[in-house]
Every structure is written in structure tokens, then in C-alpha cells.
Amino acid sequence: MRHRLITATLLAALLPMSSAVMADDLGVVGPTHEIVERDVLELITSKLKQMEQSGELAKYQEDYKNKVIASIEHPRPLTGFKATETAETHYYDPSMVTQKDIVDATGKVLYRRGTKVNPLDYIGWNTYLLFVDGRDEKQLAFSKKIVATSDRPVKIVLVAGEPLALMRKWKSSVYFDQGGKLIKRFAIAQVPAIVRQEGKRLRIDELRY
Secondary structure (H helix, E strand, O other): OHHHHHHHHHHHHHHHHHHHHHHOOOOOOOOOOOOOOOOHHHHHHHHHHHHHHHOHHHHHHHHHHHHHHHHHHOOOOOOOOEEOOOOEEEEEOOOEEOOOOEEOOOOOEEEOOOOEEOHHHOOOOOOEEEEEEOOOHHHHHHHHHHHHHOOOOEEEEEEEOOHHHHHHHHOOOEEEOHHHHHHHHOOOOEEOEEEEEEOOEEEEEEOOO
16 A cells, blocks of 8 residues: 555646646658657656665665654644633534435335434434643543543544654544644534533533643
8 A cells, every 4th residue: 555655646747747848839840750658657667666766765665654653643732722721611512414315225214304413312422522731731631530430431532732652652542633623513612622522512621731
């Protein structure tokens, strides 16, 4: 898969060069002859072989691997949040309006287009999500107490910090809110914050620690 990604990257780099060369029309300045052009894939294969022989391909692979590892070990901190100053509570309604008819495997219509559906009417959410700034040792210590005393499983979700390092240290799963999708969805502005089901809604508590 990595080799395919490298090939695709090289293709993206080589194609603009090829198309730029082929796109210019300079007119006829002398006797014309049929131009025999090398197949693009042949050109890429040749380039890859040259890179492999020179050691450039191995260096490219190693650099790419190191960048991927670094992005996982040290993800970019999210923005738009702060340490909790004043405890706040708000709610999130997971209901959605269907954009088309929802049918089962036999074609029977379960929900007509435009129907409001709340997943919590059918399934319970038995897990707590605890959002934490992993750079703050006080928040981490506070989080461990919550995990230890909780009546339900708690998933730690970092908004900043190093999830893999913390996972190795705590010997338990730690997650990272990639792209900040969850804190945006739940409108979390302060951390630590815990998300849990309350009735047919999700309750979000931004906690003092």
C-alpha cells in the first residue's frame, strides 16, 4: 500500500510536468515528423527504478514513514478550547431528519424521507467520553480519578497531547479527537468535559478540576 502511495505521489508530481510540455503549441517551424512519446506509466516505472538504484526511493520511504509516525505520536493540538474556569452543562440532541426513504434488506420502508429519528430511541449509550488536554498533568490526574470511580466505561479522548505515549504509560486505550470533529459536534469549549446519555439526549458537563 505504501508503494502504491509513493507511486501515486510521483504520478501527481510528474503528470503536471508532462502535460505542460505537451500543451504548448509552438507552430510549425520546419519539416514535421511523427512524435513517438513514451507511455506515462513507463516513464514513472523508469523514474522509480532510477530512484531505487540511487537510494532516493528508500530515503523517500523512510522520510514518509517518519512523518506518519510523528503525526501519530505528536498530533497537532486542537484549537477553540480552554481549561474549565466555570463549570457548565449543555445538551446535544442526536436526532436526525432522513434525507431519503430508509429501507430494510427486503425493501420495506422503515422511515419515510423527512422523518425525524433519534438513535437513542433504539440503542443505549453505555460509555462516557472524557475530553482532556493531555498536556495538563492536573487534568490527567483528575481523569484517572473519574475512570477509577465511574459506574460505566470511560473513554479518554485527548484534544491535545500525545495519545500513544499516554497509552503506553497508563496501559489502556487513549483516543485523539482528529480534526476536532467531536468537540465541534458537542460544542465543547472547556476541558475536561464528559459526555454521557441522559434520557434521549447526550449531556455534556464541562468540569472544574
